Amino acid sequence: MTENEVTTLYKTTDGGKTWTQVTPRMIASPPVTANVDPLIPTPTLIPTATPEPTDPSSLVFDPNANAYRIRFAPNATWVEINDSIAAKSTRRYVLSAMQGQMMSVSILQGLAALSVEVAGADKKPLSDSRVSGAFWRSSLPSTQDYILTVASYAATAFTMRVSVNQPGQATQNFSFSDKKYRVALSYTDEFAPILAEPQAVHKGTPLLTLTFIDPATYFPNTNLSGAYLMLNIAQDPAIVAACTQPSARPIETVTGLVTINNYSFTRGEVSVGAAGNLFDQISYRTVINEKCFEVIFLFHSVNIGIYSPGAVVEFDRAALLKRFEGVLDTFVAK
Numbered sequence: 001m002t003e004n005e006v007t008t009l010y011k012t013t014d015g016g017k018t019w020t021q022v023t024p025r026m027i028a029s030p031p032v033t034a035n036v037d038p039l040i041p042t043p044t045l046i047p048t049a050t051p052e053p054t055d056p057s058s059l060v061f062d063p064n065a066n067a068y069r070i071r072f073a074p075n076a077t078w079v080e081i082n083d084s085i086a087a088k089s090t091r092r093y094v095l096s097a098m099q100g101q102m103m104s105v106s107i108l109q110g111l112a113a114l115s116v117e118v119a120g121a122d123k124k125p126l127s128d129s130r131v132s133g134a135f136w137r138s139s140l141p142s143t144q145d146y147i148l149t150v151a152s153y154a155a156t157a158f159t160m161r162v163s164v165n166q167p168g169q170a171t172q173n174f175s176f177s178d179k180k181y182r183v184a185l186s187y188t189d190e191f192a193p194i195l196a197e198p199q200a201v202h203k204g205t206p207l208l209t210l211t212f213i214d215p216a217t218y219f220p221n222t223n224l225s226g227a228y229l230m231l232n233i234a235q236d237p238a239i240v241a242a243c244t245q246p247s248a249r250p251i252e253t254v255t256g257l258v259t260i261n262n263y264s265f266t267r268g269e270v271s272v273g274a275a276g277n278l279f280d281q282i283s284y285r286t287v288i289n290e291k292c293f294e295v296i297f298l299f300h301s302v303n304i305g306i307y308s309p310g311a312v313v314e315f316d317r318a319a320l321l322k323r324f325e326g327v328l329d330t331f332v333a334k
Contacts, residue, residue: 059093065121067092067147070162077172078163078189085114087155093148094121095162097140102165104137105148106192106213113153116160121145130220135192135213163189176208181233183207183293183333190214190323191229200281200298201247201270203239204232212323217315223307224315225277226300229324234292243292244285252283261331263288265295276303282321288333295331297324 059081062069070079070093085091097103107114115132119125121144127136140146150160165172176193177184191210198209212227219225234240244266246252252270259265265284272279282297304314 062094065092065094065145065147067094069093070095072164077165078161078174081160081162082157083160084157085150085152085155087152089152091150091152093150093160093162094145095148095164096145097164098143098167099140101140101167102137102170102189103140103146104161104163104189104192104213105135106161107134107150108159108161108193108195114156114158115151117149117151119147119149121147128215128220131215131218135211135215137190137213137215161192165189176231178207178233181207181291181333183231183233183331185231185327185332186330187229187327188323191327194228198226198228198230198298198300199279200228200230200296201250201252201283202230202232202294202296203243203247203285204234204292204294207231207233210327212320217320219302219312221312222315223302223304223312224299224320225302226298227320227324228296228298228300229327230294230296230298232294232296234294235290237290240287240290240292243287243294258284260284260328263331263333276306277301278303280317284328291333293331293333295328297321 059068059070059079061067068091070081072079072095081093083091103118105116105118107116114134116127116134116136117125117129118127118136118138120142122142124141126138126141126146148160148162150158163172171188171190173186173188174191175184175186185208187210190212192213194209194211196209197206208231210229212229215221217224217227234243246254246268247270250270250272252268255267255269257264258267263286265286268283268285270281270283272281278301280299280301284295286293299315299317299320301315304312
């Protein structure tokens with residue numbers, strides 16, 4: 001039927017000798033009803049799983065780049081490389097990535113200190129030469145190869161995690177779980193695990209220690225020197241009995257009770273200043289099945305008055321605290 005064409009309907013009762021025009025009528029359909037069974041539970045949304053890491057066997061030496069080339073498996077967004085390095089030497093790695101992707105590098109090391117520098121194949125450095133550290137994270141400026149140079153002060157084995165987020169993805173999540181103590185949490189690639197134990201006031205034994213690795217948060221941009229998150233556990237009956245009580249040395253102040261994932265935590269704060277340094281700590285403690293769980297945030301900053309006027313700015317404590325609370329929000333224990 002073409003536009004504006006009118007169709008007329010006729011009927012016959014005498015074999016086609018005569019025809020009568022029919023005016024059609026719309027007959028309403030009965031309403032559709034749905035019965036909801038109140039016994040059926042509301043489905044629980046399953047979070048997107050963290051992609052599997054690249055198989056370390058895909059690490060091959062590339063003579064053209066004079067470095068070990070990291071090849072990501074299909075759909076993989078991170079890889080952990082177990083390697084070793086001689087004293088006072090360097091080891092180079094190369095990988096390809098696209099403009100705008102967020103890349104992070106973190107080295108889990110032993111007692112020997114390591115550092116990593118990042119540069120493009122165009123020889124433009126991305127890491128800040130004024131700050132030598134085992135962590136780096138930033139958005140990539142162009143599509144090209146990137147060179148990671150690990151430097152050592154002593155011979156050591158190490159594990160290096162390299163992650164490159166999907167285009168347009170600001171962060172990706174990593175999971176931690178301890179089957180013995182039945183506790184788990186997840187954290188974004190803005191954090192990285194470390195072996196060193198920060199100078200925190202804690203009651204339990206560390207299960208996981210994370211450091212915040214966004215370079216823009218630290219000196220030379222701000223007066224922040226370090227930011228750490230600790231997950232601790234204690235089963236000693238005396239410690240468990242006093243788990244939620246504030247520490248006496250230094251004096252800790254209880255600031256309230258908070259509920260996170262149906263767990264009731266006692267929140268406490270303590271600040272210690274010495275020689276121009278400030279250690280600002282927030283603790284969350286709870287007892288679950290005769291175990292004392294403790295999550296600690298520790299911010300180490302330097303008195304901004306030590307710097308030349310305008311050289312650095314005060315770090316954004318509220319914004320940093322929100323990142324740390326995001327990790328705490330994933331806490332699960334049994």
